[in-house]
Amino acid sequence: MLTKEEELRLYEYDGSVETGRPDCVVFPGNKSEVAEIARLVNRYAVPMVGRGAGTGLSGGALAREGGVQVVFSRMNRILAVDYENQRAVVEPGVVNLELSRAVARAGLQYAPDPSSQKSCTIGGNVSENAGGPHTLRYGVTTNHILGLEVVMPDGETYRIGGAAVDAPGYDLVGLFVGSEGTLGLVVEITAKLTRLPESVKTLLAVFETTDDATETVAALTARGITPAACEMMDGWTIRVVESWIHAGLPTDAGAILLIEVDGPKEAAEEQAEAVVETCRAHKAREVRTAKDEREREALWKARKNAFGAVGRVAPDCYVQDGVIPRTRLPETLRRIAEIGKRHGFEVGNIFHAGDGNLHPMLCFDHREPGTFERAMAAASEIIALCVEMGGSITGEHGVGMEKDRLMPLLFSEADLELMKRVRGALNPAGLLNPGKLFPASKSCGEIRAPAMGRGPNELGEGVRGVTQR
């Protein structure tokens, strides 16, 4: 247990720009300790919040109202793997990639692959319903969770879901996955394991303009081709990334698509051909196929480290997370560029094109007066645009503290009320992860820019923290 100020200050941040200092941090070693902690906390009526690796991008794991932070880093054992039925039972602190690594020898993987997978925990993934580049093919976390064991705010432990895919009764697992740690603490997870594909093909398609690239994505959908992953990077981002990572990306291109197809050997090859054809039909200047695992790794490294690379060119960079229907990609990107221009920014784009999950990036230096505010204003316009396009305010980073004020953009008061009733039923005193997900007061209809008025956080880097993805 940590209570000294200098120790607590190491738990007041996560991957986001927000901060919130707990009064005490505990590291339970097993589920009965978690239950014990919950009972105590409940008795003294102090707030409590769970924390995995603290890679969250919306401040979900922060103790917004102080209280006890329950860190799951010690509960990191893989308890059982049932190879035949392709299931694993794990503690919540198991790191995403470690599970995939542990079962790789048996030709299996845990499919959801957020870009933070080398650090983030499965407990955190469950709470945020994390997705990743391969979400397009394999779905998000909720599609891979069979059962959970949860400790409720009063300290009672329940098992929900189980082995069967479609259990009778309410889908409580579905309710818990993505609840951002506001309903209960997850202490054990039964996850589905997926066969590693027999064959994987990774293609790089090069276009002169972003429009050509986004139209290709729409065309792929129209033709009924579902790649395993389909990521887009625009020209500006390509140049920034290539100057650091040297993956052989064409720096004079307008945009690239990184497309992966997988499956049985023949099917993958057939699909790859169809993808090449579609790209060519939409004015792709060049379509390359990664020759071997090394080339494939280089391409993905460029993709997964892209935000870090962007972080090197500007002191601050704010990455937004929004979703739109992919058929409206060309139009939305054009309008995002316009919004950026109006506020004096060049907007970089790198995102999960296949899902229409956008991550526009605004680069700036918060030490120049006024830029921070302009960036925030542009960011909220962009998010509003996503909603207008028929999309959502967050694709995968969650609402947390960052976007609670934006919820009314998406949901009516009645919708929010219903959600709050659910929370109220399971977390009646509201002491579990308070101050998240919902706007602070009911009348808060106005949209404030996230992090606005907060100024640069204590590391001093302004909003750059939200950049990573």
Next chain:
Amino acid sequence: MAVEAKGMMRAMAGEAERAEYGDFARCVHCGLCLNHCPTYRLWGREADSPRGRIRQMFLVDSGEMAMDSTFVTHIDRCLDCRACETACPSGVEYGKLVELARGRIEKEYRRKGMARLGRDLFYRRLLPYPKRMAALGGLMRLVQQSGLQKMARSAGLLKLMRVDKRADLLPEIDRKFFSTETTRTFPARSARRARVAFFAGCVARMTFSALSEATIRVLRANGCEVVVPEGQWCCGALEVHAGYRDVAREMARRNFDVFLADEAGFDAIVTNAAGCGSTMKEYGLLFATDPEEHKRAKRFEGMLKDVTEFLDELGLTAPMRHVQMRATYQDSCHLLHGQKVREAPRRLIRAVEGVELVEMELSDQCCGSAGVYNVTQTETAMALLKRKMECVNATAAQTILTANPGCLLQLRAGAELAGKGQEVLHVVELLDRAIGPERP
């Protein structure tokens, strides 16, 4: 310029060198480094993670947190293995940050009596002086050879003195030290393709002379004329890691004089110690304030090559025999994370016919050696070693290959204590074996 001027003023005022705001601001606290950090993997605490350490250093630097024993403990526990640097997408130069923080600690923090005296004695009074180190070496050898160590151990004396495990981790002293008293030149054994200077190292000179000789043999067999210039001594790595930056600067200057003076000029300065190489490739950081010295440091950096990197670039030409071996390769942190050299040693290993290279899991995680870490933080080092040996054992390899003397020692202890008695070799020792004995 502004940066330099500020540094200069601090140096003049006798203040410790500090990191700049921008160095810290690069860390966006994304947490992608956490699981690559050996100490975070061990304890799961932010305070012992790269992100948490950077945060603490920043808070101390900006005066928001005191430089107290808590801070010093967490910084001391860092291996300076720099796995976090490899993992970080934002390009945070963690090694530089922690070394500067340690410099500040040595200047401004008063360690407890014995610890301070011991550190000062070692870093200021012994390490910089070849003769004193030789005398110490001689003494240690006496203890090791005379059976005194065995006696002390069986009498439980070492345990009593709480150095039982540490004694295992200390190097065995050679009978005859590798000489650098006069300049020696070894001609290439085939048509000359390069002329290189060999950096022998300080502790390695007394404990790894066989490795040094093997390195020279392998270089010569591959067409290199090898010069061992006289007057060379320590690279300063241990001092930099411990925060004795002024001592390290002296070491560096001596090396500039020794290696940059040669009239014919060298194609490269070669070392077989990744830890030394990593520091010598960053000499520039020690001379940030003086443009002239900085220039010399940069020239030196440019010439320095790890022996595996150098041989890989040069290309192996020596005929090699078949060596039957199932081996696994442990990345030396300061080669992989410090110098970003990953493939070169692997390519060299694969070049030897008959060697089956089986990759272990987590070969990029520190074995716990980390300079003098295994002596100063023995328990943690042993815990890391135990995990390392689990990965090694899983490969069923009979030989562990690596690229740094410190790792060799640690892994040898590991093979004995928690392994299956595997043989532990430097990559050049494997090449030496494949090349075979020199024919007169």
